[in-house]
Amino acid sequence: MIENTQLDVSGERFSVVYFITGNAAQAKHRAEHICIEQTIEFPAELIGDDDIRRHIFGRLESLSQVNETQWQAVISYAYEITGMNLPQTMNVIFGNISLQPGVQVNQLLLPDSFTQHFKGPRFGMQGLRELCNEPESPLFCSALKPMGLSSAQLAQQAYEFAKGGIHFIKDDHGISDQVFAPFRERVPLCVAAVERANKETGLSCKYVPTINTPANQIFADARWAKEQGVGGLMLLPGISGFDTMRCIADDDEIALPILGHPSLLGGMVSSAQSGYSHSVLFGQFMRLAGADVSIYPNFGGRFAFSREACLNIVQGTSCDMGTIKPIFPSPGGGMNLTRVPEMIEAYGRDIMFLIGGALHKGDKGVIENCQELRQLVNQQVSLLA
Amino acid sequence: MIENTQLDVSGERFSVVYFITGNAAQAKHRAEHICIEQTIEFPAELIGDDDIRRHIFGRLESLSQVNETQWQAVISYAYEITGMNLPQTMNVIFGNISLQPGVQVNQLLLPDSFTQHFKGPRFGMQGLRELCNEPESPLFCSALKPMGLSSAQLAQQAYEFAKGGIHFIKDDHGISDQVFAPFRERVPLCVAAVERANKETGLSCKYVPTINTPANQIFADARWAKEQGVGGLMLLPGISGFDTMRCIADDDEIALPILGHPSLLGGMVSSAQSGYSHSVLFGQFMRLAGADVSIYPNFGGRFAFSREACLNIVQGTSCDMGTIKPIFPSPGGGMNLTRVPEMIEAYGRDIMFLIGGALHKGDKGVIENCQELRQLVNQQVSLLA
Numbered sequence: 217m218i219e220n221t222q223l224d225v226s227g228e229r230f231s232v233v234y235f236i237t238g239n240a241a242q243a244k245h246r247a248e249h250i251c252i253e254q255t256i257e258f259p260a261e262l263i264g265d266d267d268i269r270r271h272i273f274g275r276l277e278s279l280s281q282v283n284e285t286q287w288q289a290v291i292s293y294a295y296e297i298t299g300m301n302l303p304q305t306m307n308v309i310f311g312n313i314s315l316q317p318g319v320q321v322n323q324l325l326l327p328d329s330f331t332q333h334f335k336g337p338r339f340g341m342q343g344l345r346e347l348c349n350e351p352e353s354p355l356f357c358s359a360l361k362p363m364g365l366s367s368a369q370l371a372q373q374a375y376e377f378a379k380g381g382i383h384f385i386k387d388d389h390g391i392s393d394q395v396f397a398p399f400r401e402r403v404p405l406c407v408a409a410v411e412r413a414n415k416e417t418g419l420s421c422k423y424v425p426t427i428n429t430p431a432n433q434i435f436a437d438a439r440w441a442k443e444q445g446v447g448g449l450m451l452l453p454g455i456s457g458f459d460t461m462r463c464i465a466d467d468d469e470i471a472l473p474i475l476g477h478p479s480l481l482g483g484m485v486s487s488a489q490s491g492y493s494h495s496v497l498f499g500q501f502m503r504l505a506g507a508d509v510s511i512y513p514n515f516g517g518r519f520a521f522s523r524e525a526c527l528n529i530v531q532g533t534s535c536d537m538g539t540i541k542p543i544f545p546s547p548g549g550g551m552n553l554t555r556v557p558e559m560i561e562a563y564g565r566d567i568m569f570l571i572g573g574a575l576h577k578g579d580k581g582v583i584e585n586c587q588e589l590r591q592l593v594n595q596q597v598s599l600l601a
Numbered sequence: 602m603i604e605n606t607q608l609d610v611s612g613e614r615f616s617v618v619y620f621i622t623g624n625a626a627q628a629k630h631r632a633e634h635i636c637i638e639q640t641i642e643f644p645a646e647l648i649g650d651d652d653i654r655r656h657i658f659g660r661l662e663s664l665s666q667v668n669e670t671q672w673q674a675v676i677s678y679a680y681e682i683t684g685m686n687l688p689q690t691m692n693v694i695f696g697n698i699s700l701q702p703g704v705q706v707n708q709l710l711l712p713d714s715f716t717q718h719f720k721g722p723r724f725g726m727q728g729l730r731e732l733c734n735e736p737e738s739p740l741f742c743s744a745l746k747p748m749g750l751s752s753a754q755l756a757q758q759a760y761e762f763a764k765g766g767i768h769f770i771k772d773d774h775g776i777s778d779q780v781f782a783p784f785r786e787r788v789p790l791c792v793a794a795v796e797r798a799n800k801e802t803g804l805s806c807k808y809v810p811t812i813n814t815p816a817n818q819i820f821a822d823a824r825w826a827k828e829q830g831v832g833g834l835m836l837l838p839g840i841s842g843f844d845t846m847r848c849i850a851d852d853d854e855i856a857l858p859i860l861g862h863p864s865l866l867g868g869m870v871s872s873a874q875s876g877y878s879h880s881v882l883f884g885q886f887m888r889l890a891g892a893d894v895s896i897y898p899n900f901g902g903r904f905a906f907s908r909e910a911c912l913n914i915v916q917g918t919s920c921d922m923g924t925i926k927p928i929f930p931s932p933g934g935g936m937n938l939t940r941v942p943e944m945i946e947a948y949g950r951d952i953m954f955l956i957g958g959a960l961h962k963g964d965k966g967v968i969e970n971c972q973e974l975r976q977l978v979n980q981q982v983s984l985l986a
Binding site: 218223224249253254255256257258259262263267268271272296297298299301302303304306307308310311312313314315316317359361362363364365388389390392393394395396428429430431432435452454455456457458459460462463478479480481482483484485486487490491492512513518519520521549572573574576577 | 634642656681695697698744813
């Protein structure tokens with residue numbers, strides 16, 4: 217029996233909305249189990265009527281039915297069990313319970329007094345609009361590819377995308393630091409190519425390298441890239457960890473737009489009964505970890521996200537999160553020009569188009585393809601109310 | 602059209618076994634899609650008959666039927682697209698394709714010439730047996746809990762576990778750096794408590810703190826813990842990233858046993874049709890990332906891993922991986938003494954028992970409960986052939 221605990225129990229609490237699969241009795245049982253598993257992870261009957269029970273235990277604030285098989289449990293946690301840092305916050309929200317089927321993290325309810333401990337996105341949607349001098353139109357992103365090209369070839373491609381007016385020209389997510397295009401050779405060449413194009417066009421397109429290097433190098437690589445003059449950084453939080461992205465986003469010596477890529481995150485949203493909701497993973501956690509842009513596979517492309525899942529992501533990128541700014545959703549993955557009208561219809565103006573391979577197709581060449589894309593998008597946007 | 606690529610195409614290849622859901626035609630289509638998606642991520646028809654096609658493309662080595670709905674595709678990749686580092690290796694194996702349903706990473710086939718670029722577990726199963734003077738018996742691990750206790754209370758618990766002969770006494774995975782038991786206060790107290798017990802017993806039990814701190818502190822925290830005299834480190838690669846664990850495991854100034862905890866990894870194994878197989882995630886990747894022990898929820902406990910899944914993990918912890926040592930499986934999660942016979946039956950001698958809350962139950966106290974557990978296990982082991 218645990219006794220004699222003396223805690224400051226005056227502190228505030230944040231809440232997590234879990235969707236639980238089962239009947240009423242199962243849902244209640246599972247919700248109560250979450251309250252224990254995510255906190256004390258200890259036989260509750262061995263805890264007396266003390267401060268641990270009153271304050272450290274997760275608290276089931278409400279339980280209500282969502283549909284025939286799912287229940288919504290709102291569970292609150294004391295701020296201080298998160299250590300006020302992201303890794304432990306993620307651990308409290310879903311750490312062990314991720315190993316149980318039938319429990320999905322559906323929404324995070326984070327008061328201002330909690331989010332103020334996180335910087336969140338440095339630029340956010342509004343900041344990127346100002347940086348790109350695009351007060352209300354969609355933004356454009358494309359990717360340097362395929363893997364296997366030399367640094368010089370990738371830089372030439374970067375030049376063409378910049379000439380075509382693409383705002384953010386990123387490395388493909390699989391281009392990191394390989395012998396055929398080493399990181400420290402590629403980055404300066406691509407920076408120079410985009411600068412050359414910008415001088416010719418008067419635009420301010422930005423080269424964004426992929427930073428997916430070993431954990432003991434990644435911070436130094438990000439700072440080095442900044443020194444080379446890159447215009448943003450693409451991070452893969454599913455591989456490097458969300459908190460690694462947060463540290464790079466928070467670094468005032470770097471102070472660059474951050475693009476969050478979904479690599480490896482698919483397993484966390486592959487079931488409607490477990491893992492995270494799309495809005496939590498690609499919206500709320502991306503924001504909490506400092507991404508200004510959340511990249512994800514658009515509906516109808518070569519991936520299998522549904523339209524509903526994509527709009528759920530938009531909700532996560534834009535919902536109220538206290539002091540944490542809204543960010544750009546950037547749907548991509550097999551997009552092409554014929555999809556533009558339907559994407560504008562679904563997303564409106566607040567979208568960063570991510571179109572890659574399609575800009576290489578046809579007889580016209582990359583620059584003209586980019587210009588055609590921009591014209592088409594602007595045309596469609598002008599049709600909006 | 603991409604042309605004029607000149608690559609060294611003489612290099613070796615490693616292979617990944619994917620399980621693909623669908624009929625024969627779908628499986629072939631998906632397998633071919635993986636070859637592109639995980640490498641060039643670009644319209645294949647725009648690549649000429651060149652070195653990128655010959656060498657960078659994933660190569661479908663074989664495709665065969667597993668059961669009514671699943672196919673096994675063996676796909677090989679050129680070493681150099683991984684940059685010979687773990688983050689990009691994980692990206693190549695499953696990065697984007699994780700976002701597709703119906704594709705599971707089932708097994709990694711890594712030749713010696715590939716694994717020699719990774720140190721893997723420093724101790725491995727055999728090294729831990731030597732460190733603990735336990736040439737053939739099971740090892741024991743327990744956890745300091747519940748969250749909310751003071752550092753002094755946790756240290757007292759550590760003392761009792763050490764008196765009871767538990768080899769590895771770890772922090773609960775949710776105990777990181779909270780006001781009620783700050784990391785830099787708790788660690789020295791627990792080290793001292795275990796040392797005091799070791800002096801009394803003549804044993805060499807080890808205190809293992811949880812290291813789940815922000816990404817820009819975690820390496821310093823791990824080194825600091827080593828300086829305090831801890832006997833191992835528990836990492837949460839699902840939160841911190843597998844490569845962060847690898848860096849800490851590889852650090853010759855730390856040189857401690859590493860316990861890999863499954864927090865947040867549940868979503869990656871929650872479906873038999875997608876994510877990773879249990880053996881890849883909790884076996885092969887844990888080893889590649891330097892864990893000496895893989896902790897996971899045992900069958901029949903408060904989690905839902907099946908017996909089959911658990912034995913699949915054992916396979917991953919022990920299968921041939923070239924230069925990478927086998928490691929200890931450590932099943933836990935709601936285990937108690939009545940489960941011992943069935944666990945010995947399933948796992949044999951090569952297991953690290955992880956029993957937490959159950960050692961606090963009953964009238965006898967922690968020390969006596971630990972002794973009883975060890976006796977029971979040794980009794981059961983003596984019945985083995």
